Amino acid sequence: MAGRARLWAVYFALAGIAALAGFTAAIWLPPERAAAVAAGAAAITALPVTRVSARIDRAAQERELVADSLYAVGADGRLPRVRDLDEPLALGVHAAESVIRDGAEDRVPPFVRRDREDDVHAAIRRGGFILIVGDSTAGKTRLAYEALRNLCPGHALASPAPAGIAALLPAVQREKQVVVWLDDLERYLGGQGLTPALLARLLGDGSREVLVMATMRTHEHQQFISPPSDAPADERAQRERTARELLQSARTIRIDRHWSAAERRRAADAQDQRIVRAVDDERFGIAETLACGPTMLASWHNAWTPGGHPRAAAVLAAAVDCRRVSMHAPLAAAVLADLHVRYLEQRGGSRLRPESLDEAFSWLCRPVHGATGSLLINSGDGYQAFDYLLDVPGLQPVPEGMPADLASHLDHRQAYDVGFAVGRLKRWEEAHRIHRAVVAERTRSLGADHPDTLAGRYEIAFALSRLSRPAEALTEFTHVAQVRTRVLGADHEDTLAARQEAGYALGQLGRRGEAEQVYTSVLAARERTMGPDHPSTLRCRHNLAFTLSTLGRLEDAHRMAQEVAADRTRVLGADHLDTLATRYEVAYQLGKLGRWGKALRAYQELLEDYVRVVGPDDPNALAVRHEVAVGLGRLGRSAEALTRYRALAEDRTRLQGPDHPETLRARHGVSVNLGRLDRWGEALTEARDVLSVRERVFGAGHPDTLISRREVAVCLGWLGRWADALPECRRVAEDRERVLGPDHPDALASRNDLVRCQEMLHESSMRSDEE
Incomplete structure (x- = not known):
């Protein structure tokens, strides 16, 4: 009886969710998306209760077994x-x-x-x-x-x-x-x-x-x-x-x-x-064959066939991507009804002759050969994608805008988690948008000075710093630090965290002396309140070492990084990830000092340890592989470097997709080393391809885009095409000055590039006149 009562509760809960969906959409979404939500909600409320009951019968029975006999604490x-x-x-x-x-x-x-x-x-x-x-x-x-x-x-x-x-x-x-x-x-x-x-x-x-x-x-x-x-x-x-x-x-x-x-x-x-x-x-x-995983995957792929089950395939794609952005709780049918629309439209929309939502959910929840369905039902709590489908290779990136749409249906805690997950994907514009909405809701419901509201503003600032908007990030971090100083105290860890990130933003702005002062002050507070061996203290020392490097104090930076690596080995262990991170910094400083032989050996040893500790496909292992390639190139071993970069680009593409920033960074290395091998025509082709993708994905003014544009100019110059190189150099110089400020080192370097290009063009013109 309890299970049957829950079935009726599911239906009325869905109706309530559907009614709420239109109101939520009006707040979070533009009108065209709000209309889609309303349509999906109407379709869900139209589901006959008998069909809902039939679909969740088996799941309800299994969950009742759990609740009534296995998980529950007895009367005694x-x-x-x-x-x-x-x-x-x-x-x-x-x-x-x-x-x-x-x-x-x-x-x-x-x-x-x-x-x-x-x-x-x-x-x-x-x-x-x-x-x-x-x-x-x-x-x-x-x-x-x-x-x-x-x-x-x-x-x-x-x-x-x-x-x-x-x-x-x-x-x-x-x-x-x-x-x-x-x-x-x-x-x-x-x-x-x-x-x-x-x-x-x-x-x-x-x-x-x-x-x-x-x-x-x-x-x-x-x-x-x-x-x-x-x-x-x-x-x-x-x-x-x-x-x-x-x-x-x-x-x-x-x-x-x-x-x-x-x-x-x-x-x-x-x-x-x-x-x-x-x-x-x-x-x-x-085990995966017994659980019918491959059969489910094939059914999903085949469902996109026109006249098949394309709407079900779109609903499942949305459910899978929800879990990929850290939404592990089951979702109401009305939410998936809204989210699936973009997937269906991307694959052809009405041309696929999609079935009704009722038919889509019914097909998805039908057991495969009597095993678990592709979309699990959690006894009225909602729907969740079968976890096997999250691990299959070749999944496309989560569509732009989908995480924000998902967050609009969630409470502020769940939305915060989604924004955090999107940040991990380095999709900072979306993360920024989600956290703006989270902060607005938390300010309204919790107050501007509530710790959760300030945590959201911290996230906004962090996204801004990664969007190359350091001035705005600094304003946010400073505000958070000031309020936390008043509310929590100057030495509270959250206050120190905000101050430390303000130091990072100062470094981005080229105000490295001020950044050093902030880090030094925060470090003193951490040593006083937490002790010299606390992980947060050691982390601050790690960051200070990097800042000293940016100030040109390379020996001091190298010495401090070595000390932190030794202390982290003693306190945390040789295989702790923080220890490995500081060993990375030691190798990096050796490279900055021009000691590339030692740097390369340090990177190679570090790579072996990363592969042993976390595996070859771990992001940190991939990052060290990149530095090994850099070191080989710096030592004049460009053929080896080219081989390394190409292998890395292939693995990055396989693991993270062709448009991922690190995939493109590896391809940039391919272009650079083709040039070092005097294969400038190939280098130019690769550089232009990378520029095209970076401009499409990140925008024309993004620092990575400008790096690629400069590489195109370099290739053109080495090919003697200075007239073509000049507008590229000019655009890089103008964009860097606009984005970074006229005194930023990259802006100054770009102006020097522009002058050099103009000189070479003039010399080329003079030689042509003489000839």
Whole structure:
């Protein structure tokens, strides 16, 4: 009865959401988008309740099993036992093709022992925090489930909702033996979720047997454990640093989606035709085949066929991209009804003869061979894309404007997370727009001086600094620092964070002396309040070393970077990402000092460590590969550098797409080294291609665009085409002076380029006259 009541609640909740959608759209969206929202909302409210009920029946039954017997605390305040967990689907194990066995439906094939099973068992015997990492449908949840059933049958099980960990703490603390089950750990990080302090309270003082068992997708783990090489120094990364600290405290065990030969041999011995068929298909991992992942992916691709299920394909594309921008909670149908419109229009709109929304949702939620549907239903909480589809290669970038449209449907906390995720993608214009809206809402509902409002303004400032608008960023950072000084105190970490970023903006403006003063002042405060070995103190020293370099104090910068690297090795460990980041700075300063032989060796050693610690496709490893190529070029080994840049450009394209800033940066290196090899015609072609993409993606005045325009001018000059080079040089000089100011070093260098080009053109003209 409770489940059926929830079904009716779903319908009326959808109707309420639909009514609210028009009001929300009017605030956040332009009129044409608001109309689309209204149309989608009307379509959702028109869904017959009987069809809604039919679609969520199976999901509701499975969630009722969870709520009524597995996750709930009993009337006596006690938790269920692990030995009672006879329904793995309820704990997140993916269903397989349904078969009838002994007169009952069987959606869970027999377990096949994995190569890492002994490692998981050893970790369980040691206790503490265990994290199994792997791609979606690698089999990590099933492995954890079977290991617990084997080794911890008498333990209590606590499996809280993402926002309910702290509330479950008393029940956990009453148990002598207990497992805290956190499937898809990314849902529990940030906000009121799991933190190092809460983890310590869960684990206790060692007098009880407490095991925190978690799983996490590889991509999500990498996002937290390995931030980009240009990640911000302080507050903006605070949540991620907290999550990273938490993840680094886990005993991490990785499993591969593609099964080993030994695992396949064991699977071939299983008495289950589903497993036997999965073993025969060597293109995929066995677990992903059992979960019908490849079949779902093929169905999604085929659905775009005109007259097929193109609207369903568009809805699914929107749902996938929502999760890619950190919206992990289920979304209402009305939201997806609005968001899917841009995807459908991009693929042909009405020419595809799309089906109705009702038919689209019905098709998406239909199980594939009796397994999980492509779009999961969370018992009335909304819809969420099947996680396998997030890990498939070749996904297109999230469309421009989609994150802002999504944020318009969310509360300010969720919208903040989306803006943060968009910033991680370096789409700063969109991040800026989202955070402007977040701040407006927080100012209205919380007040201008509320910490959350100030955090939003910090994000606005950060986006402005990355949009090459340092004067505006400095104004915002200064305001945030002043209010925090008044509200929180001058030595509060958030106040110091804002001041430190103000120092960064000063450096961008070429006011490097003032930047040094700010960093020095913040460093003194951090040493006084936090101590010299606090990670934030060490981070400030790291930033000060870089600032000294920009002031031309290269020896001082190099010496400080070496000291920070040594201190971070001592305090954090040799493999800690902050330690590796400072080793990067040491190598960078060696290059600035012209000691390219030592710099290259330092980069090569660092690259080996990054690959070992975080893998070859990690953003930091890719960044160091770029510097290795730079070092080879500086040492006159241009042929080797060209090979490195080309390989890097291919990997960047594969991992981040052809328009990503770092992909284009690698291609710029290709052009530079073609020129060094005196292949100026090829260099010009590559430089023009990169310029065209940068101008389209970033705009004509973006610093990277101007770098490419200068490279085009250089190539033209070396080809003797000074008349063609002159307008390019003039445009770079004018744009840099306008954007950066007349006294910025890049603006001064561009004026020198212009003068040099004019001189060469004059000499060329004189020679022509003489001839």
